[in-house]
Amino acid sequence: SQQGEEDPQALSIQEGENATMNCSYKTSINNLQWYRQNSGRGLVHLILIRSNEREKHSGRLRVTLDTSKKSSSLLITASRAADTASYFCATYPGAGSYQLTFGKGTKLSVIP
Amino acid sequence: SQTIHQWPATLVQPVGSPLSLECTVEGTSNPNLYWYRQAAGRGLQLLFYSVGIGQISSEVPQNLSASRPQDRQFILSSKKLLLSDSGFYLCAWSATGLLGEKLFFGSGTQLSVL
Numbered sequence: 427s428q429q430g431e432e433d434p435q436a437l438s439i440q441e442g443e444n445a446t447m448n449c450s451y452k453t454s455i456n457n458l459q460w461y462r463q464n465s466g467r468g469l470v471h472l473i474l475i476r477s478n479e480r481e482k483h484s485g486r487l488r489v490t491l492d493t494s495k496k497s498s499s500l501l502i503t504a505s506r507a508a509d510t511a512s513y514f515c516a517t518y519p520g521a522g523s524y525q526l527t528f529g530k531g532t533k534l535s536v537i538p
Numbered sequence: 539s540q541t542i543h544q545w546p547a548t549l550v551q552p553v554g555s556p557l558s559l560e561c562t563v564e565g566t567s568n569p570n571l572y573w574y575r576q577a578a579g580r581g582l583q584l585l586f587y588s589v590g591i592g593q594i595s596s597e598v599p600q601n602l603s604a605s606r607p608q609d610r611q612f613i614l615s616s617k618k619l620l621l622s623d624s625g626f627y628l629c630a631w632s633a634t635g636l637l638g639e640k641l642f643f644g645s646g647t648q649l650s651v652l
Binding site: 430456457459461466467468469470471474514518519520522523524525526527528529530531 | 544570579580581582584587589595597626628630637638639640641642643644645646648
């Protein structure tokens with residue numbers, strides 16, 4: 427079953443603008459991760475945020491986590507055409523589980 | 539550095555034919571290994587995971603099986619493919635002993651069953 431649900435399903439912006447994607451989930455988590463997938467390729471890990479963290483940065487990426495609302499957001503600042511890809515959130519429940527549960531993704535198009 | 543190899547990149551197979559997809563990891567020992575399937579426009583569905591040689595856990599009942607004959611080799615198989623087996627198959631690994639940490643994915647196999 428899918429835990430994370432990304433919103434919006436698709437997003438189109440101009441180069442240089444910021445892109446914000448949201449992820450909502452239903453049950454408690456140990457951590458939440460964001461991945462990027464270029465068309466027809468494997469996923470690449472972007473950032474991991476733990477349940478006791480509220481915000482994390484990596485280069486042009488900023489991730490926030492609100493466990494009370496069971497939601498996370500991924501912000502890409504000063505977007506580039508090369509950022510065009512699908513972005514997935516994945517939740518990890520902890521408690522010895524091996525499974526990361528992925529959402530359906532947000533397809534981001536950055537127009538040059 | 540660690541690398542993951544997955545092949546073939548694309549595969550077209552008739553219904554009822556067998557399947558073998560292979561994945562190997564280099565540069566790490568005793569990784570956790572995973573097979574995921576991604577349907578068009580959907581998220582990833584975990585099919586199998588393995589924490590060691592010969593140890594396979596299945597997440598969903600299906601027409602597929604997995605094997606881990608060597609520490610860094612993971613194979614996805616089917617004796618008779620169904621149309622519903624079409625999809626994008628991804629192999630992934632994570633570091634041993636670190637549950638729920640980041641996954642490293644292969645480049646995927648696009649399987650079309652006709």
